Structures are given as C-alpha cells and as structure tokens.
Amino acid sequence: VLGHPVSxxxxxxxxxxxxxxxxxxxxxxxxxxxxxxxxxxxxxxxLPSRGFVGANITIPHKEAALALAGEAxxxxxxxxxxxxxxxxxxxxxxxxxDAPGLLAALPSSPAGKRALVLGAGGSARxxxxxxxxxxxxxxxxNRTGARAGRLVRDLARTDAPGRIAPxxxxxxxxxxxxxxxxxxxxxxxxxxPFEQLPIxxxxxxAHPILVDLVYGGEETRLVRExxxxxxxxxxxxEVLVRQGAESLRIWTGLExxxxxxxxxxxxx
Numbered sequence: 074v075l076g077h078p079v080s081x082x083x084x085x086x087x088x089x090x091x092x093x094x095x096x097x098x099x100x101x102x103x104x105x106x107x108x109x110x111x112x113x114x115x116x117x118x119x120l121p122s123r124g125f126v127g128a129n130i131t132i133p134h135k136e137a138a139l140a141l142a143g144e145a146x147x148x149x150x151x152x153x154x155x156x157x158x159x160x161x162x163x164x165x166x167x168x169x170x171d172a173p174g175l176l177a178a179l180p181s182s183p184a185g186k187r188a189l190v191l192g193a194g195g196s197a198r199x200x201x202x203x204x205x206x207x208x209x210x211x212x213x214x215n216r217t218g219a220r221a222g223r224l225v226r227d228l229a230r231t232d233a234p235g236r237i238a239p240x241x242x243x244x245x246x247x248x249x250x251x252x253x254x255x256x257x258x259x260x261x262x263x264x265x266p267f268e269q270l271p272i273x274x275x276x277x278x279a280h281p282i283l284v285d286l287v288y289g290g291e292e293t294r295l296v297r298e299x300x301x302x303x304x305x306x307x308x309x310x311e312v313l314v315r316q317g318a319e320s321l322r323i324w325t326g327l328e329x330x331x332x333x334x335x336x337x338x339x340x341x
Contacts, residue, residue, distance in 0.1 A: 075117065075138075076131035079105045081261070081289060083310065083338045084129055087317055090337025094330040101126075101325075108134065114141050121160035127324045128158045129317070132258065135171075135195025142167035152202045153227050154195030157320045168323060171199035174316025175254070176207065178307050180282065183252055184208035184234075189245065191270055192256035193220040196286055200254045202228050205235035209252065212240035214271055242271040250276070254284040260293040267298075277302040285309055290341070310338045 074084040088103035106128075108116050113134050118141065120128060130138040135154035139145060142155060145167040149155045155167035176183075186209045190201045193215035201211050201224065215221040221239040228237055240248075253276075259269045267274055272295075277283065283299040288309030292300075299306050317338075318329035 074103075074105050074129040074131055075108050075113070075134055076105075077107055077109050077113075077133060079107045079131060082131065083288065083313060083341050084131075084317060086341050087314060087334045087338035088321060090333045090340075091317075091321055091330050094333040095325070095327055097325070110134070110137070113137050117141060117158070118165070121163050121165075126160055127320070128160075129320055130156045130158065130195075132194065132196075135198075139167050141165060148172060148202075151228070151230075152195075152198045154198050156195065156199070156316065157323060159323060168320075169199055170316040170319035170323070171196055172203035172206075173319055175200055175284070175312055176203050177315040177319075178284070178312045179252075180305055180307070182207060186210070186251040186282075187249065188212070188252040188254065189214065189240070189248075189250045190254050190256060191215075191259075191272075193217070193224045194256065197254075197256035198224055198228065200256055200284075201225075201237050202230070204252070204254075205230055205233045205237045208234040210235055211237045212245070212248070212250075213237060214240050214242065214245065245271045246273075249279060250281055252282045252284070254286070255295060256286050258287065260285065260287040260295055261289065263294075266293070266295040270295075274298050274302065277304045280304050282307065284312065286312055288313065311335070314338055 092098045092101045139155040142165045149167045149169040157168045159166045188209045188211045190213045213221045282305045284307040286309045314334045321329045
C-alpha cells in the first residue's frame with residue numbers, strides 16, 4: 074500500500090492474513106511504503122523491477138496513480154482516481170475498488186436515498202460515483218466549495234439513475250439525509266468531527282446509515298456518537314476489507330477470504 078502517511082494502515086495485516094488463508098504466504102507478501110507526493114511517480118514506476126505485482130493506493134496519491142497508469146479500467150477513468158495498480162510485464166494498469174467496496178459494505182441498497190458525501194478527494198469521488206450509479210441523490214460537501222464543484226463537474230453521469238450536486242454548509246441544515254459518508258481525514262488524529270464537519274450530532278437521531286472511512290486503534294468519535302444515537306454504522310475497517318478483497322481478487326484471481334481479512338484488519 075502506497076501513501077503518505079501510511080504507518081496507520083491496516084492493509085498489510087489484513088492482506089497478509091488473507092495470503093496465509095489462501096496458502097500463498099510463502100510466495101507473496103504485502104507491505105506498506107511511504108511515498109511523498111514529489112517522489113510518488115518515480116518510485117512507483119520502479120516497483121515492478123523490485124518484484125511487486127501490484128499496489129493499493131491511499132491518501133494523497135489516488136489521482137496521481139491514475140495519471141501514471143498506461144491502462145485504466147472504465148470505472149477508474151470515470152471516477153478520476155485509482156486505488157489499485159497492477160504491474161504486468163512492466164505495464165501499469167489502474168483500477169478503482171473503492172466504489173464496489175463501499176457498495177458491498179452497505180447494509181442495504183442506496184437506491185432512492187438522499188446521501189451526503191463529505192470530502193472531495195479520491196475516496197469521495199468513488200463514493201459519489203458509486204452511489205449515484207445505484208440511484209442515490211448525492212450532495213457533496215468540501216471545506217473548499219470549489220473542489221466540491223469540480224468533483225461534481227468531473228463526475229457528471231448521463232447514464233446514472235441518481236444525481237450528484239455540490240452543497241454548501243448552510244444548505245445542509247434542513248436536509249434529512251438517509252446516508253452520510255465521511256471521506257475526509259477528520260478523526261484520524263482525534264479531531265472533533267462536529268467542529269470540523271457540517272454535522273450536528275442531533276442529525277444522527279434520525280437513524281441514517283453512517284459510513285466513516287477513517288479508522289484507527291479505536292472507534293472514531295463520529296462512529297461512537299452515531300452508534301449511541303441509534304444510527305446504522307459502517308466503520309472504515311469494513312470498507313477497507315471490502316475494497317481490499319476486490320484488489321486481492323484482481324492480483325491473484327482467487328476468491329478472497331473475507332472473515333480472515335476482517336480478523337487481520339481488526340487485529341492490526
């Protein structure tokens with residue numbers, strides 16, 4: 074997994090648990106590598122010659138990963154970001170498993186739901202694209218409104234049954250969202266989500282589905298508050314497992330052992 078920072082990632086524990094379960098641990102291993110943005114392209118292009126067959130990509134490299142790939146899936150190009158790279162004969166192929174991973178982690182279909190996506194980075198792009206593709210009505214918020222607007226313009230889908238629109242903080246107040254997805258890094262360092270995100274804790278009393286992509290050693294405050302108020306919660310580790318399973322299937326062609334991956338991710 075390539076990111077900056079990346080030391081907090083549970084992907085190595087999760088994927089190595091899967092490789093053990095599949096009987097591949099003697100031939101395969103999964104590592105974390107911290108690449109600063111200035112060195113990302115150069116260092117990533119050297120990975121195939123070092124024996125790597127692929128990589129997951131996390132903050133802040135998902136858009137850069139798509140840009141350096143010689144080939145990309147239709148979904149990755151539509152989303153404008155990649156979280157999975159495959160190296161074959163020196164060629165780099167980009168794919169996006171964030172979108173199907175999020176959908177697989179949800180307890181029910183987002184079709185017809187009013188959704189709020191917080192953030193405008195690679196994960197937010199995947200979330201908005203996936204939800205709209207399933208028929209959700211998606212509002213996208215970002216601290217910088219221009220970035221939310223750019224995301225919406227980039228993701229304009231004429232084939233989607235849902236829709237995507239930017240939303241300002243003052244517009245969020247009266248809206249009853251049935252699904253909220255936090256794609257920002259707020260909470261990773263213990264920040265108060267109710268100070269930095271446009272969410273009033275009382276909004277959670279309406280029992281929406283709350284997805285928080287942030288994970289760490291303990292539940293985030295956003296997840297704890299949501300659970301305490303009766304919301305349906307999908308934490309970042311379950312989304313990690315689901316997208317990681319899709320990546321593992323791409324690299325190995327094998328069916329991922331989900332329960333082993335969950336145990337590995339939660340053990341860290």
